Amino acid sequence: MITEKTITDFIYREADLLDTMQWQAWLDLFHPEGRYWMPLEWQQQDPVLQPSLMYEDLLLLKVRVERLAGERTFSQKPKSRCHHLLQAPQIVACDPEAGLFKARTSYIYTETRGDLLERFSGWASHDLVQIGDGLKIKLKRVDLVNFDAPFGNIQLFM
């Protein structure tokens, strides 16, 4: 039985997998049709016909993860690290009957590489579905508070 706690635990675990760079375990959290979306507009509705920073399916996420470990991935020499500081997720929907599980989580994200440290703030929205006893990510949407500002490299995942 999926409860609100199941959703919250899932979101904390996801952040933990990213922070500890367990990339494969992180990918395993996604539904085969799952998407990772970083919009480029305030309350953006359309990921396809409006510009986004990222809108990636599992194939593209796999490419990213595999690239991070590549022998000739020079932008990962030295490697990046990240840290998620999450506020307690707000449950937007927890309806096992309808298979609807949604949460919104306010966060501060830090990505470092060498001597550089960049910090970002925003909200992560999780659209989850039940597969077997557990949850999978149908859509992870990451809205930066300053999506319209020019950033340097963001190489890991918020």
Added chain:
Amino acid sequence: MDRYRNNAFAVEALVRDTEVHRDVYVDPEIFELEMEHLFPNSWIYIGHASQLSKPGDFITANIGRQPVLASRHTDGAIHVFYNRCPHKGVKIASEPCGNTGKFFRCPYHAWSFKTDGSLLAIPLRKGYEGTGFGDAQANEGLSKIRNVVVYRDFIFAQLNDNGVSFADYFGESLSTIDNMVDRSPEGKLAVVAAPIRYMHTCNWKMLVENQTDTCHPMVAHESSAGTAVKVWKREQGASTETPMAVQLYGPFMSPYEFYEQSGIRIWPNGHGHTGVANSIHSNYSDIEGYLGQMVAAYGETRAHEILGDVRHNTVYFPNIMVKGAVAILRNFIPIAVDKTLVESWVYRLVGAPDKLYERALMYNRFINAPTSIVGHDDLEMYERAQEGLKSNGNQWVNLQRLYEAGEQADVTAVINGTSERQMRNQFHAWAKFMTIDMDSHVEAAE
């Protein structure tokens, strides 16, 4: 430490036939002089007329570091001004775009200006009576940039009054903009969204040079495009259709021979493009309905001519790159000697299927975003170069590939696609537009 100011000969000495001195990338004084000479002497992209569709619409931009403002006047004309109040210099508009209504109103003391820049009203005007204000420059309203050309809706401006004319400056290079616009069945492009913005900690010219650097993709992008190809091969299973994403990444891994035969065309004044015979954009899947629309609009022969000209990157000197085949324009905006803001715009081909816009947006986020793995590859190289060039061991950057003795500058030519001649072409133009109005040159000519 004025080593270069008003010393045209010292500036010219930085550019040799086959190499350039590292000061062009790392010296703060050279950057200052670019802002004072190179950018004001060149024709700079301001924006697209579709961003100014109604009277009162405005956009803001920069020419070098100078803030400018473009507006659509009630009579339909487009004007470009310095974005500063004639009173005390406050920026008149601070947003990237908007509509000001019938007039601009300065937020500090409420001087107001018509959308053609002329002074409309000053509160408590009688305070200026008898002060000779009529002769003050402030009385003229917003300072106007006189040299403005709107070419097929692309707005360009040149600050210096005695510069090269628009037609002479761009010449035949405008054919890339023509091709991009012609790719719309209605011959019209539209900006419908904000650009992707990406901050680079490197000199702006490294980005410009990279646009025609065809010997780097298979090396620097092995990590991104190479991995994409590899993962797809492994995961594709029984699938016979290559996804759009893989179609966009894959061609970056083309071998040297591909780039060699595809060719580079150079034009006078530092413009040039890769992908003459064909390009990395040539083999994308057809989009349903598009060819039919093009044939209906232009006829069989002309439609195929337009769609058959699949150029790769066209550099419009000094600081934009146009990708006609995917309707993208990248603007390399100099911030400091080691800082460049890149704004990458996607145009909608008016009347064409949504799928084309979808693909262009996808390309833009794959290649030109701070979250782009291809972008990560490139920026890493620029940053390392910006650091490496501080070394005194060798103060020259080599641009010699396929150099031929007696090579002509300011000519049109089609050459081997792995040549570094377009980079040499750019630096020839750089030295020219840096020094054309330097006192030492003007004096020597007198």
